[in-house]
Amino acid sequence: MQTAILAVTLAVLTIIGFYMGRSRSVSVAAGNLRRLHSLPGYYGYYVALWCGIPAFAVLATWLSLETTIVETLVIASLPETTQALPESRLNLLINDIRNLASGNIVSREVDPELQAAAERYQSLRQTGFLAAAAVTLSLAIAGLAWGRRLIGPGLKARNQVETVVRVFLIVSSTIAILTTIGIVLSLLFEAIRFFALVSPLEFLFGLKWSPQTALRADQVGSSGLFGAIPLFSGTLLISFIAMCVAGPAGLLSAVYMSEYAHPRMRAVAKPILEILAGIPTVVYGFFAALTVAPFFRNTGAGVGLEISSESALAAGVVMGIMIIPFVSSISDDVITAVPQAMREGSYGLGATRSETIRQVIIPAALPGIVGGFLLAMSRAIGETMIVVMAAGLAANLTVNPFEAVTTVTVQIVTLLIGDQEFDSAKTLAAFALGLMLFCVTLCLNVIALHVVNKYREQYE
Amino acid sequence: MADSTPQAMPQEAAPISEPPPAAEPLKTSTDSGNGAVKFASRKVCVYYGEKQALFDVDLDVLKNKVTALIGPSGCGKSTYLRCLNRMNDTIPICRVTGEISLDGVDIHSKAVDVVHLRARVGMVFQKPNPFPKSIYDNIAYGPRIHGIASSKGELDDIVQSSLEKAGLLKEVHDRLQEPGTGLSGGQQQRLCIARAVAVEPEVILMDEPCSALDPIATARIEELIDELRENYTIVIVTHSMQQAARVSQRTGFFHLGELVEFGETEQIFTNPQDERTQGYITGRFG
Ligand SMILES: Nc1ncnc2c1ncn2[C@@H]1O[C@H](COP(=O)(O)OP(=O)(O)O)[C@@H](O)[C@H]1O
Ligand SMILES: [Mg+2]
Numbered sequence: 001m002q003t004a005i006l007a008v009t010l011a012v013l014t015i016i017g018f019y020m021g022r023s024r025s026v027s028v029a030a031g032n033l034r035r036l037h038s039l040p041g042y043y044g045y046y047v048a049l050w051c052g053i054p055a056f057a058v059l060a061t062w063l064s065l066e067t068t069i070v071e072t073l074v075i076a077s078l079p080e081t082t083q084a085l086p087e088s089r090l091n092l093l094i095n096d097i098r099n100l101a102s103g104n105i106v107s108r109e110v111d112p113e114l115q116a117a118a119e120r121y122q123s124l125r126q127t128g129f130l131a132a133a134a135v136t137l138s139l140a141i142a143g144l145a146w147g148r149r150l151i152g153p154g155l156k157a158r159n160q161v162e163t164v165v166r167v168f169l170i171v172s173s174t175i176a177i178l179t180t181i182g183i184v185l186s187l188l189f190e191a192i193r194f195f196a197l198v199s200p201l202e203f204l205f206g207l208k209w210s211p212q213t214a215l216r217a218d219q220v221g222s223s224g225l226f227g228a229i230p231l232f233s234g235t236l237l238i239s240f241i242a243m244c245v246a247g248p249a250g251l252l253s254a255v256y257m258s259e260y261a262h263p264r265m266r267a268v269a270k271p272i273l274e275i276l277a278g279i280p281t282v283v284y285g286f287f288a289a290l291t292v293a294p295f296f297r298n299t300g301a302g303v304g305l306e307i308s309s310e311s312a313l314a315a316g317v318v319m320g321i322m323i324i325p326f327v328s329s330i331s332d333d334v335i336t337a338v339p340q341a342m343r344e345g346s347y348g349l350g351a352t353r354s355e356t357i358r359q360v361i362i363p364a365a366l367p368g369i370v371g372g373f374l375l376a377m378s379r380a381i382g383e384t385m386i387v388v389m390a391a392g393l394a395a396n397l398t399v400n401p402f403e404a405v406t407t408v409t410v411q412i413v414t415l416l417i418g419d420q421e422f423d424s425a426k427t428l429a430a431f432a433l434g435l436m437l438f439c440v441t442l443c444l445n446v447i448a449l450h451v452v453n454k455y456r457e458q459y460e
Numbered sequence: 461m462a463d464s465t466p467q468a469m470p471q472e473a474a475p476i477s478e479p480p481p482a483a484e485p486l487k488t489s490t491d492s493g494n495g496a497v498k499f500a501s502r503k504v505c506v507y508y509g510e511k512q513a514l515f516d517v518d519l520d521v522l523k524n525k526v527t528a529l530i531g532p533s534g535c536g537k538s539t540y541l542r543c544l545n546r547m548n549d550t551i552p553i554c555r556v557t558g559e560i561s562l563d564g565v566d567i568h569s570k571a572v573d574v575v576h577l578r579a580r581v582g583m584v585f586q587k588p589n590p591f592p593k594s595i596y597d598n599i600a601y602g603p604r605i606h607g608i609a610s611s612k613g614e615l616d617d618i619v620q621s622s623l624e625k626a627g628l629l630k631e632v633h634d635r636l637q638e639p640g641t642g643l644s645g646g647q648q649q650r651l652c653i654a655r656a657v658a659v660e661p662e663v664i665l666m667d668e669p670c671s672a673l674d675p676i677a678t679a680r681i682e683e684l685i686d687e688l689r690e691n692y693t694i695v696i697v698t699h700s701m702q703q704a705a706r707v708s709q710r711t712g713f714f715h716l717g718e719l720v721e722f723g724e725t726e727q728i729f730t731n732p733q734d735e736r737t738q739g740y741i742t743g744r745f746g
Contacts, residue, residue, distance in 0.1 A: 341589035347550055348583035349602040349659055350575045359601065364592045
């Protein structure tokens, strides 16, 4: 609460800085704005930056260090014997002190020593906050005055503001990149730990997947088998079925949209198709599990086919419907990008519309279409919710779409659901699977983007 | 998906069965005693949505002559040219009124299939637009969709002779399987001419065929036009008056959507009747 008030105060100061800088620059210009190097607004931003950046930087540093500093000081004030406690006990103690200080329930008897520590904790925090507030506020005011003083006709405020903006943007994008790298590294390290327990060969080529490990030494049967082939084959089977649905449907609807549809029809139909992409996958999931799967099973029973109620077919078909918009919107883009001159050339030779599409437009757009298919495929492979709800858990090694199969994503979910020991092979297997998934979709995406870009260059 | 074997495709268009241009069974009016009329247009108006782009154009294209259309840009030359093979049908907002007849038959009548019409009236565009296929397939495209060749050997012959007629055979005979897009601009344009010729049209429409080419390639195409005149009727849009004077026998001058003047090329350039024509060819505007 206190901190929020401080932050708001700083923000208000920064805004005041903006107006002060702006009016200062106007008065420096003495009625002739052309004497200034930059527009008055830039001087406003310049002062605001001087005012805001150092103050907020100090505040952020304080907030991130506060706990560590205060706790270290509190521990240092505890008796020697307590300080000598093992780390875990010390942590518990600190927790209690913190709880006591903020008026929460405490797990042990409150003795005077604890009480004193809590008070000390509280007063340290208060002092710390006051100090931080004093420092940041004076920094803000000093920055404001300093920035304002610097304003003169010769000050290149615009260039400096632009530099700050650029640095800010670079920092923002770095955050995204670093996060990605961090995720990949953590996947990698956990996977390496897994491969120390289970050999990579068994993982990649084993035909049996049954990740239950024995909890007790005398338990039978649950030795834990980590052959991922059934998962890969299940994933591929479902993705293949999905592409069989999405490929033709997406491509043909793109052809219709871009070549045949009246502009008015296109204006209505395209957004509708894009709504399909906006439906949450969990909705598709229960659509698959509650509507499509029973439908397939009943139809199958009607014609004498045995279709399991969690068939790969149902999951694949619904997933296919889900990725139709990907295929169709990418195909639509690349088909529209085929120059009009190609169409006219073909029509000019007396070709009909469908001949033109089949023999000129699709071949010309083919690389882009293939790229779109690959992107959709990587979407299908990584899709989780639909298969969790509709595909089942049985790790069957089969290519029969009427049977239940399971996928990599489903297994990752089941491996991590519930309370887990973090270093059992079972849990770590999820990371190895995740790593595989990541590698495959990354490769697909890279190839797809490469293909699409290459195609774009052709007509630039 | 992409079907490159034409034999397997259903043929939507029956093979062209029009009489060869030599025989003239259809009624044709003769104009200025100079030869048979191929295209006759009367009161042709074209609208793009609300905007009218052509006003009452009356123009006769004579057989085995080169007719040039000149005029400042935006005056409707391309629009008129695209009426002749009903290319304007592909623009949804475009509407054509008036009468255009080819060999005496109204091209807008129900009896005329636009696919046949475009096979009889070929077109070459401003920017060379070879398909992203091999040189061979580019030329074989038209014969395949119209079922002109009955065997692979016949198709080969058509490709060879079309390239020969377009003066390209010598340059590409050993690389027919290479992509047509890999040729130089001038070669690409001649490839497009060969592609049009391969369908054995009676008329070839050319819309500023040299505007994207260098002077040498231009000279090459102009020569070619002169050779093609023997067997084909040619209508060429050009913004270069010198080119019109060099290649054409008859010239029409368009201005703001109207056909201002039309007649023998020599007469248009030496003794224009309309002062707008005079102004344009002496370089006072446009
Ligand atoms: N597809 C089109 N849609 C709308 N207006 C067009 C279109 N094509 C041409 N026009 C208009 O028709 C007029 C004639 O154009 P065009 O025949 O291309 O002229 P030119 O070939 O003589 O330069 C121009 O005013 C142009 O703006
Ligand atoms: Mg034009």
